[in-house]
Amino acid sequence: MAGIHITDIEAAINYWRDKSPSFDGITLARPLIALAEVYALMVFYHETEADENSFPDAAMQAWQRWYDSTADTPCIAICSTSQGDEVCKGCGRSFEEVQFWLEMTPAAKRQTWRRITLDASAWRFGRYSDRALEKR
Numbered sequence: 001m002a003g004i005h006i007t008d009i010e011a012a013i014n015y016w017r018d019k020s021p022s023f024d025g026i027t028l029a030r031p032l033i034a035l036a037e038v039y040a041l042m043v044f045y046h047e048t049e050a051d052e053n054s055f056p057d058a059a060m061q062a063w064q065r066w067y068d069s070t071a072d073t074p075c076i077a078i079c080s081t082s083q084g085d086e087v088c089k090g091c092g093r094s095f096e097e098v099q100f101w102l103e104m105t106p107a108a109k110r111q112t113w114r115r116i117t118l119d120a121s122a123w124r125f126g127r128y129s130d131r132a133l134e135k136r
Contacts, residue, residue, distance in 0.1 A: 002051075002052055002105055002107035002108040002110075002111050003049030003050060003051055003052065003107065003111065004049060004050050004051075004052055004055070004063065004107050004110065005048060005049050005110065005111070005114055006039070006042050006043075006047070006048050006049070006050075007114070008063070008066075008067075008110050008114075009035055009038060009039050009042070009050070009063065010039070011066060012035055012062060012063045012065075012066035012067075013032060013035050013036065013039065015065075015066040015069060016029060016031045016032045016035065016062060016066070017032065020032065030058065030062075031058070031061070031062030031065070032062075033058075034056060034058035034059040034061075034062050035059050035062050035063065037056070037059065038050055038055060038056070038059045052105065052106075052107035064106065067106045067110065072109075073091075073101060074091040074092065074093060074112070074113060074116055074122070074124055075090070075091050075093075075098075076090045076091055076123065076124045077090070078090035078091075078123060079091070079098065081093075081094075081095045081098050081099075088122065089122065089123055090122060090123050090124060091116065091122050091123075091124050092115075092116030092119060092121065092122030092124065092125075093112060093116060097112050
């Protein structure tokens with residue numbers, strides 16, 4: 001199963017901090033408490049990913065609500081896998097990831113997003129003018 005990266009949990013925590021700020025500066029909203037418990041355990045055990053199947057229900061629901069607020073696909077409608085490339089030049093996903101995107105779990109999609117963002121070589125991460133300069 002796919003793992004949920006600690007940076008996604010941090011993003012979900014920040015989403016909930018904005019959505020449900022503490023009324024007294026101390027008390028946290030339930031979704032924040034659920035995510036903070038997972039985050040604290042990951043930090044304590046020096047883990048960078050948590051298995052999506054091991055998430056407590058409340059934490060998964062809070063994470064899923066954040067996930068639903070993110071972009072669904074990295075596609076920029078320039079798909080080179082349709083031309084035979086193993087990795088799309090437009091979005092950076094593999095042929096299999098493009099083909100099975102709709103069947104992937106949210107955690108698997110986030111793993112893909114993380115990989116292509118760290119790689120940052122796909123056209124979606126640069127400007128068209130940057131690519132024009134590369135051709136010279």
